[in-house]
Structures are given as structure tokens and as C-alpha cells.
Amino acid sequence: MTTSEVILQARNLVKEFVLRDQGGLFGHKRILRAVDDVDLTLYAGETLALVGESGSGKSTTARLIARLLDVTSGSVQFQGEEVTGLSRAELYRFRSNVQVVFQDPYSSLNPRHTVERIVTAPLVYQGRTVPGGARTFTRSLMERVGLNPDHSARFPSQFSGGQAQRIGIARALAVGPKVVVCDEAVSALDVSVQAQVINLLRKLQQEEGLTYLFIAHDLAVVRQIAHRVAVMNQGRVVETGERDAVFREPADEYTRTLLAAVPRIRPEWQAARRARAHDRRGG
Amino acid sequence: MSSPSSAPLLEVEDLTVAFPSPAGPTDVVHEISFTLDPGRSLGIVGESGSGKSMTSLAIMGLLPPTARRTGRVRLAGREISSLPERQMRRIRGDRIAMIFQDPLSSLNPYYTVGLQIEEAYRAHRPNVTRRKARQVVVEAMERVQITDAARRVDHYPHQFSGGMRQRVMIAMALSTEPDLIIADEPTTALDVTVQAQILRLLRSVQQDTGAGLVLITHDLAVVSEMADDVVVMRSGQCVEYAGCEQLFSDPRHPYTCALIDAVPQLEDDVGELRAVGDAGPSRGGER
Amino acid sequence: MLRFLLARLSGLILILLLVCVCTFAVFFVLSPDPAVQICGKNCTPELIDQIRANLGLDEPLLSQFLSFVGGLFAGRTYGAGDAATHCAAPCLGYSFQSSQPVWEMVTERLPVTVTVAIGAAVLWLLAGVVGGLISALKQGTWWDRGAMLVALSGLSIPNYVFALVLQYVLVVQLEWLPFPQAVGFAADPWQWFANYLMPWTVLAFAYASVYARLTRANVIDTLAENYVRTARAKGLPSHLVVRRHALRPALTPITTIFGMDFAGLLGGALITESVFGLNGVGKLTADAISSNDQPVIMGVTLLAAFFVVAGNVVVDLTYTALDPRVRVKSV
Incomplete structure (x- = not known):
């Protein structure tokens, strides 16, 4: 990471959900604090991974930052501008800077719309003209995410899981965002496809200087893509740091538990395999 | 591998499962063969659509009615693939027990967990009293480290956490002291720390009871930690069948190599991940 | 539980008050x-x-x-x-036509309507649930197709047509049933039963058709559940798998619908009662409407509303008792 310019900053984020037992007006009210005083800083051009188990509040945090949910308290600033109180018109501008890629591409893409309609929709909603016309624009976007541009008139169901997720990425990129929030964006994919999508995300970052907030539960995946890591547990960030520092010398007890729990292929087997593969290529 | 004196616990030979389709029968499992000795564990790995779950259902005789099964399945030398349903029913749950992926939907929300475990036990022991059965249930729950088991037997599935529900499923499988346990993605729906606990539990259960284990998963790292032998499946076919160390340190088939390469590793320094060719439409929905 | 009941009862009173306002507005202000x-x-x-x-x-x-x-x-x-x-x-005021107290008129007719409702309910539950269950278990067979065809005709043939046809065939042509006449149960049980048999059948046919289709769909869905697979994997015999693991989850939602349907019927079966000349609340309603007897119309409207709202409360309580996910809080 060369730049250290702060692009997005969250301070003292709190999100509470009110749970009501049945019984209408007479029901007990319970308050669930899903996000509890979370601070996060995103630097331009980096990938910050937010990891945690289910119920840790990582997805809620992502949604607060992308303003898909309203905060209970706290602030989110994008390039120095507060976004928690933005009006509808101002939100359009914010949305063209911060976009989200979701976990399940099939349920987050409208099955009745073609790729072209899906990727141009964000521009149309914001009342912007599509540069170079819809067809050309879609073709170039599809090329950027590694899809065949001739398939722009197809529907999401005609693509495989990995390809559909590429459409999700293309849709996010259509408005030219600076920050992309990836909410478990590779979690539903098979390993082989997962690797391709991770590589695509990395390539796009290198070429276009995107900033990622990468939400994941899989630490091994995080290791492949993150520059910095924030670990969440029960609504709080328990540890933040450079990736290698967190992975090599986790400071927090929970992080250590989490790392120890990850299943792994024995390193000696891996080494033997690589040595053999190397020999074969050499010989 | 197999002891010379007795037959292996499980022998699967040319197992094929076909479904009717407009273009004629389509094999979702094609001529799979493997053997498993008592007390050993076999991993079946593959991506979604590889046919690994169908293989387990075929062994159990629980395929959907439209499926056609051919090939042989032998349990301790006795052919079970040709048994009529009445006799197969006596083997299911008693000699072969199964653990499924999603413990919440695999438990009936209307009945207490105690009743559901007891049912598995009493299905094969009709003469056992309820008092005795309940005692077995509590013991099985204690064995899978459910604390306060005597009280928890009367709780409903939704009152348990994901990991605890999977423990209930394992207790259910254990209660009949089966010779073989088939676990189909037992930890896929669970958090990583809970996964580690459940895998540890499965291993210790296996050691205590000497049961054989067939572990079906998409996760190569899990297989590498759990299995003695591994079957790698792709589009219904077995592409490689080898001992675990052999498979991971010296994979022979290019697909296996690619699959192992694609697994993100915690210890690796970050380089370009190698990708396996995006093999046809896959919905990737198993996780 | 007490809190739940309290909430329900206060809701019931509120809704009945609203119904009062509406019926009052319609009948006394607009007419x-x-x-x-x-x-x-x-x-x-x-x-x-x-x-x-x-x-x-x-x-x-x-x-x-x-x-x-x-x-x-x-x-x-x-x-x-x-x-x-x-x-x-x-x-509830006095009838404009007969000057009888409306409350008296309604309570006099209620036993007939209750008898019609209970008999029909027993019939349609038996026919609908059993038929739907067999259809689900024998999905795609001739039985299934036949049963669903009958159910479809039950849905599409209007009540009064079926009633008239039934009356013509059974009473006039075949003379299997005596001509209906008002008889108490104690006076002549057979005549009493014969009287009610046709209204029961007519009402039950339409409802049974709905219940058969519903039961079939629910059972088929439930049989595809993972826990049914678990039950089979345990080695349970298939009759137990169906009885214990498929039937209860499939039928629980049906109790909800049944409660509402039954409560609705207690408000009177207008057409059926009129066709068979039964002196029930439905007949009373029909007569009151044709003679514009406002206090009576208002009385029966309130009564019907009371049954529906009360039925709703009973349904909620039943559902709570039947579904442990609602009854027992998660820990």
C-alpha cells in the first residue's frame, strides 16, 4: 500500500434492532445490539477484510457503511463528507461512489432482466446517460469482468455461479465507484470458481485503484485478498491490523481461536506436492 | 489395506445412479468403486454437482423414486443393494447411520430432540422400554458433550444453536451403535470454530466405537484432516482414489492438482491463485 | 400466556366496536x-x-x-x-317486521345453524383431509387424478346447483330421503338426520374440495423436507414416517384455515339454509335483507363478526399449542 489517504471512515457505529415477542402491544421488547461501537478506516486503494462468524455483526456493519441500513448512532464519512444523514438526491452521488456485491448472485440479480439491463440500470436510476450507448457500455464492462461480451442479451439463469457473480461485479462497477463493499461475495462459490473471482477482484483493484471492504467468514480467503484485517466478534471489532501481523501474531484471544479452528492441508504435504510439480515442470 | 481374515466394512462396486431425462437416462453417479475398513474413514470430495451426495443416498437406499441404481454395495460382505425395502429399513439407522448438512432442517421442529433420538433407537429395538430408551438417549447426548443432557432432552430443535443441533444429529446416529456413519457435509452450515469442535467430536466418536466413517464434503482441507482414503469426484465420475497423504502430496489427476491448487491456504504467501477451468454451469449453492 | 390472551381479547373488543360503527353507519345513516x-x-x-x-x-x-x-x-x-x-x-333492538326482539330471533335460529356447521365440518374434514392425504401419497396415480378432478368440480359447481340436483335425485327420483320437514332430534332422530344430511353434504362438498387440495399440497411439500429424509434414514417404517413426521407439520396450518371457515359458517349459510328451507341464521339473514329489516340485518352482521373474530382468537391459541416454535421461546 503506497497511499495513506483515508477514503471512508466509520466512527462509533451502533446498530440496534428491536425484537418484539408476539402479543402485539403487550409483547416484551428486547433490544439486540448487532453492531456495538465499531470504528473502521478504509484507505484508498486497499482491501480491508472484515471477518467474523455468523452473528458477529460484520454484514450489518457493511450495510451501515454502504447506507443500506440506517445507523442507530455513530458516523460514516466518505471523503470527509458525512453520509448518515444524506438526502435522497445526495444519496445518488454517494451510491455512485460506494457499491455493493452480494453473496448470492442469483437472488440479487433480477432474473427477468438481461445483463445489459442489469448493468445499465444503476445509471438509468440515477438519471445519468450511459457513456457510448447501452450496448457498447455493456460490452466493455463484460470484457472487464472476464465475460463474453456477446452474451449481453442473456439472463442471469443462463450463466454459471461464477459468471453470475461476475455480472454482480459488473453491475457494481457500472457507476464507476471508488469503494466496493463485497458482502461474502465469494462465499457461495465452489473453490475453483472462487479462486477465479478472487483473482478478478485483485486484477480490477490493480488496474483501477478500487478500494474494497471485503466481508468474509473464511480466513483463508481473506488471507488471499486483504491488505488489512479487522476481526469482529459479538458486534465489536476485537482486532485490527496489517494482514500478516494479524495472521502471524494475533493479539486477541478470539482471533487466535478463530485461526486455530481453520482446517488446513498439512504444510509438508503441500511442500512435497509443489516440489514434485516443480520437478515435473523442470524435467 | 483390508485385513485378510474378514471382508471390508463397506464395498462399493461400479455404483451408478441415473435419472431419466428427455435425452434418455443421465448418470449423476457413474461406476464409482471404493472400499472402507472398520474404524477407517473415507472422504468423498467434489464440487457442487459432482454426485457426491447422490453416492451417499445410493448407499443408504434413499434415492428419489425416479432414480435408477445399478452396481453393488456390500456391508461386511453382505450385499445390501439388492435387498427389499423391508430389510433395508432394518439396516438404515441401525447399522448405517447418517448425518446431514443442515441440522436445523434435518430435525423435525414439532418434536423434542429426545423423542427424535429415541425414535432412532427404538425403531430397531421395539421391545425396549421407554425408560431404558430415554436413558440411552441421555447417555448419547452426554457422549456428544451436550451439557445438562437430562434437561435438554425435552427441548425442541429451535432451542439449540447450530453446533448443538449437529451434536444432536450425531447423538442420534450414535444411539444405535452403527458400524458405519455417513456424514454428508456435516459442518458446511457451521461456523469455523464450531466446525472444528464437530470434526473433533466425530473423530473421537469414531475412535471410541470403531465405526467406519464416510465423510462427504466440498472442503479439501477438512478431508485432509479427517480421511484415511479419499475419492475425488467430478461430474459423477471418480477421477482419483488414493490414500490421503498420497493424494495431497502427489496427486496424479490434473483435476485433483487443480482443485488442491485452488484451495486458499492460511499459511501460503499470497500469489496468484490458480483457477480450475470453469467447468460448465454450476450453481455453487452447496455452501 | 396471560399477556398474550389479554392482547388478543383487547383486540377482539376493538374490532367488534369497529364493526358496530360500520354496520351502524351503513344501516342507520345511509338507508x-x-x-x-x-x-x-x-x-x-x-x-x-x-x-x-x-x-x-x-x-x-x-x-x-x-x-x-x-x-x-x-x-x-x-x-x-x-x-x-x-x-x-x-x-339488538326489535325487528321492524315482527316486532320481536332481534336477540331472541337470532338465538332461536342459532341451534339450526350450529348443527349445520358442525355436521358439515365433520364431513369435510374427513373427506378433505383423508382424500388429500391419499392423493399426496399416491401422487400421479389414477386415484390422485380422480380425487383432484372431483375436488375441482366441487370448487366450480355453484352451491345451489348442487343442492337442487341432490334434492331432485335423492328425494324426488330415488326417494332415498324423506321430504325435509322441521323435526327435533328427540322427536324423530331418523327424520332429523335425513333433514340435515343434504345440507351437510352440499356445504361439505365445496369445503372438502379446498381442503383436499390444500392437504395434498402440504403433505407433498412436507414429504420433501429434510427431516422426513432423516426419519427415513433412521429406519422408521414408512407408515410412521408419514404419520409422525409428515402429517403433523402438514396439517397444523390447516387447523388455522379450518377455524376461520368454521367460524364463518356459524354466521349462517345463506344459500344452503334457504334452499333446504332450514330455519337458521342464514335464512333469517336472507329474509331480513329481502324485507329490509334493518335491526335484524345489523344483529346478524354483528353476530357473524363476533364469530369470525372469536374464531381468530381460538385459531391463534390452537396454533400456539400445536407449534412448539411459537409455544416455546428459544434459549
Whole structure:
């Protein structure tokens, strides 16, 4: 990471959900604090991974930052501008800077719309003209995410899981965002496809200087893509740091538990395999 | 591998499962063969659509009615693939027990967990009293480290956490002291720390009871930690069948190599991940 | 639990009050002057005024409404002095046609309607649930197709057509059933039963068709559940798998619908009662509508609303008892 310019900053984020037992007006009210005083800083051009188990509040945090949910308290600033109180018109501008890629591409893409309609929709909603016309624009976007541009008139169901997720990425990129929030964006994919999508995300970052907030539960995946890591547990960030520092010398007890729990292929087997593969290529 | 004196616990030979389709029968499992000795564990790995779950259902005789099964399945030398349903029913749950992926939907929300475990036990022991059965249930729950088991037997599935529900499923499988346990993605729906606990539990259960284990998963790292032998499946076919160390340190088939390469590793320094060719439409929905 | 009941009961009272307001508004404000109607042909303006005063129609609307509601709970007195008549609670007023207290008229007819509803409910539950279950278990067979065809015809043939056909065939042509006449159960059980058999069948046919389709769909869905697979994997015999693991989850939602349907029927089966000449609440409603007997119409409307709202509460309580996910809080 060369730049250290702060692009997005969250301070003292709190999100509470009110749970009501049945019984209408007479029901007990319970308050669930899903996000509890979370601070996060995103630097331009980096990938910050937010990891945690289910119920840790990582997805809620992502949604607060992308303003898909309203905060209970706290602030989110994008390039120095507060976004928690933005009006509808101002939100359009914010949305063209911060976009989200979701976990399940099939349920987050409208099955009745073609790729072209899906990727141009964000521009149309914001009342912007599509540069170079819809067809050309879609073709170039599809090329950027590694899809065949001739398939722009197809529907999401005609693509495989990995390809559909590429459409999700293309849709996010259509408005030219600076920050992309990836909410478990590779979690539903098979390993082989997962690797391709991770590589695509990395390539796009290198070429276009995107900033990622990468939400994941899989630490091994995080290791492949993150520059910095924030670990969440029960609504709080328990540890933040450079990736290698967190992975090599986790400071927090929970992080250590989490790392120890990850299943792994024995390193000696891996080494033997690589040595053999190397020999074969050499010989 | 197999002891010379007795037959292996499980022998699967040319197992094929076909479904009717407009273009004629389509094999979702094609001529799979493997053997498993008592007390050993076999991993079946593959991506979604590889046919690994169908293989387990075929062994159990629980395929959907439209499926056609051919090939042989032998349990301790006795052919079970040709048994009529009445006799197969006596083997299911008693000699072969199964653990499924999603413990919440695999438990009936209307009945207490105690009743559901007891049912598995009493299905094969009709003469056992309820008092005795309940005692077995509590013991099985204690064995899978459910604390306060005597009280928890009367709780409903939704009152348990994901990991605890999977423990209930394992207790259910254990209660009949089966010779073989088939676990189909037992930890896929669970958090990583809970996964580690459940895998540890499965291993210790296996050691205590000497049961054989067939572990079906998409996760190569899990297989590498759990299995003695591994079957790698792709589009219904077995592409490689080898001992675990052999498979991971010296994979022979290019697909296996690619699959192992694609697994993100915690210890690796970050380089370009190698990708396996995006093999046809896959919905990737198993996780 | 107490809290839940309290919430439910307060909701019930609120809704009934709302129904009061609506029926009152519709019948007393929007429709023609009842006093003119009661007065009949040989009428003088003085007579009309007298009737108005007697019924309290000369008072402002709000106080009319309040005395109506007051009459419901505490009874009310019409007129003053010697001409005063007291109408005990629950007072629904007097019929314009017969001058009988509406409450009395309704309670007189209620047993007939309850008998019709209970008999029909037993029939349709048996036929619908059993038929739907067999259809689900024998999905795609001739039985399934036949049963679903019958169910479809039950849905599409209008009630009164079926009633008339049934009456013609069974009574007139085949003479299997005697001609209906009002007989108490104690006087002649067979005639009583024969009387009710056709209305039961007619009502049950339509409902059974809905329940058969619903049961079939629910059972098929439930059989595809993972826990049914678990039950089979345990080695349970298939009759136990179906009885214990498929039937209960499939039928629980049906109890909800049944409660509402049954409650609706207690408000009177208009067409069926009229066709078979049964003197129930439905017949009373039909007669009251044709003669524009407003107090009666209002009375039966309130009664029907009460049954539906109360039925709703019973359904909620039943559902809570049947589904442990609602009954027992997660820990």
C-alpha cells in the first residue's frame, strides 16, 4: 500500500434492532445490539477484510457503511463528507461512489432482466446517460469482468455461479465507484470458481485503484485478498491490523481461536506436492 | 489395506445412479468403486454437482423414486443393494447411520430432540422400554458433550444453536451403535470454530466405537484432516482414489492438482491463485 | 400466556366496536328512514314522529350510536312512561317486521345453524383431509387424478346447483330421503338426520374440495423436507414416517384455515339454509335483507363478526399449542 489517504471512515457505529415477542402491544421488547461501537478506516486503494462468524455483526456493519441500513448512532464519512444523514438526491452521488456485491448472485440479480439491463440500470436510476450507448457500455464492462461480451442479451439463469457473480461485479462497477463493499461475495462459490473471482477482484483493484471492504467468514480467503484485517466478534471489532501481523501474531484471544479452528492441508504435504510439480515442470 | 481374515466394512462396486431425462437416462453417479475398513474413514470430495451426495443416498437406499441404481454395495460382505425395502429399513439407522448438512432442517421442529433420538433407537429395538430408551438417549447426548443432557432432552430443535443441533444429529446416529456413519457435509452450515469442535467430536466418536466413517464434503482441507482414503469426484465420475497423504502430496489427476491448487491456504504467501477451468454451469449453492 | 390472551381479547373488543360503527353507519345513516318503513301505508306525519321518538331516531347520531352500544352491554329502554319497553342486554333492538326482539330471533335460529356447521365440518374434514392425504401419497396415480378432478368440480359447481340436483335425485327420483320437514332430534332422530344430511353434504362438498387440495399440497411439500429424509434414514417404517413426521407439520396450518371457515359458517349459510328451507341464521339473514329489516340485518352482521373474530382468537391459541416454535421461546 503506497497511499495513506483515508477514503471512508466509520466512527462509533451502533446498530440496534428491536425484537418484539408476539402479543402485539403487550409483547416484551428486547433490544439486540448487532453492531456495538465499531470504528473502521478504509484507505484508498486497499482491501480491508472484515471477518467474523455468523452473528458477529460484520454484514450489518457493511450495510451501515454502504447506507443500506440506517445507523442507530455513530458516523460514516466518505471523503470527509458525512453520509448518515444524506438526502435522497445526495444519496445518488454517494451510491455512485460506494457499491455493493452480494453473496448470492442469483437472488440479487433480477432474473427477468438481461445483463445489459442489469448493468445499465444503476445509471438509468440515477438519471445519468450511459457513456457510448447501452450496448457498447455493456460490452466493455463484460470484457472487464472476464465475460463474453456477446452474451449481453442473456439472463442471469443462463450463466454459471461464477459468471453470475461476475455480472454482480459488473453491475457494481457500472457507476464507476471508488469503494466496493463485497458482502461474502465469494462465499457461495465452489473453490475453483472462487479462486477465479478472487483473482478478478485483485486484477480490477490493480488496474483501477478500487478500494474494497471485503466481508468474509473464511480466513483463508481473506488471507488471499486483504491488505488489512479487522476481526469482529459479538458486534465489536476485537482486532485490527496489517494482514500478516494479524495472521502471524494475533493479539486477541478470539482471533487466535478463530485461526486455530481453520482446517488446513498439512504444510509438508503441500511442500512435497509443489516440489514434485516443480520437478515435473523442470524435467 | 483390508485385513485378510474378514471382508471390508463397506464395498462399493461400479455404483451408478441415473435419472431419466428427455435425452434418455443421465448418470449423476457413474461406476464409482471404493472400499472402507472398520474404524477407517473415507472422504468423498467434489464440487457442487459432482454426485457426491447422490453416492451417499445410493448407499443408504434413499434415492428419489425416479432414480435408477445399478452396481453393488456390500456391508461386511453382505450385499445390501439388492435387498427389499423391508430389510433395508432394518439396516438404515441401525447399522448405517447418517448425518446431514443442515441440522436445523434435518430435525423435525414439532418434536423434542429426545423423542427424535429415541425414535432412532427404538425403531430397531421395539421391545425396549421407554425408560431404558430415554436413558440411552441421555447417555448419547452426554457422549456428544451436550451439557445438562437430562434437561435438554425435552427441548425442541429451535432451542439449540447450530453446533448443538449437529451434536444432536450425531447423538442420534450414535444411539444405535452403527458400524458405519455417513456424514454428508456435516459442518458446511457451521461456523469455523464450531466446525472444528464437530470434526473433533466425530473423530473421537469414531475412535471410541470403531465405526467406519464416510465423510462427504466440498472442503479439501477438512478431508485432509479427517480421511484415511479419499475419492475425488467430478461430474459423477471418480477421477482419483488414493490414500490421503498420497493424494495431497502427489496427486496424479490434473483435476485433483487443480482443485488442491485452488484451495486458499492460511499459511501460503499470497500469489496468484490458480483457477480450475470453469467447468460448465454450476450453481455453487452447496455452501 | 396471560399477556398474550389479554392482547388478543383487547383486540377482539376493538374490532367488534369497529364493526358496530360500520354496520351502524351503513344501516342507520345511509338507508331510508326506518320510521317511514315501520309506519306503513296509512301513515300520518304525527305517527312517524311518534315512532321516531320511540326508537330514539330524533336524537343526534352519536347519542343514537351510544345508546345502541349501551343496549348491547347493559340493555336499554325504548319510549317513556306507560309505553316504555325494556330490552334486556344484549339488546339488538326489535325487528321492524315482527316486532320481536332481534336477540331472541337470532338465538332461536342459532341451534339450526350450529348443527349445520358442525355436521358439515365433520364431513369435510374427513373427506378433505383423508382424500388429500391419499392423493399426496399416491401422487400421479389414477386415484390422485380422480380425487383432484372431483375436488375441482366441487370448487366450480355453484352451491345451489348442487343442492337442487341432490334434492331432485335423492328425494324426488330415488326417494332415498324423506321430504325435509322441521323435526327435533328427540322427536324423530331418523327424520332429523335425513333433514340435515343434504345440507351437510352440499356445504361439505365445496369445503372438502379446498381442503383436499390444500392437504395434498402440504403433505407433498412436507414429504420433501429434510427431516422426513432423516426419519427415513433412521429406519422408521414408512407408515410412521408419514404419520409422525409428515402429517403433523402438514396439517397444523390447516387447523388455522379450518377455524376461520368454521367460524364463518356459524354466521349462517345463506344459500344452503334457504334452499333446504332450514330455519337458521342464514335464512333469517336472507329474509331480513329481502324485507329490509334493518335491526335484524345489523344483529346478524354483528353476530357473524363476533364469530369470525372469536374464531381468530381460538385459531391463534390452537396454533400456539400445536407449534412448539411459537409455544416455546428459544434459549
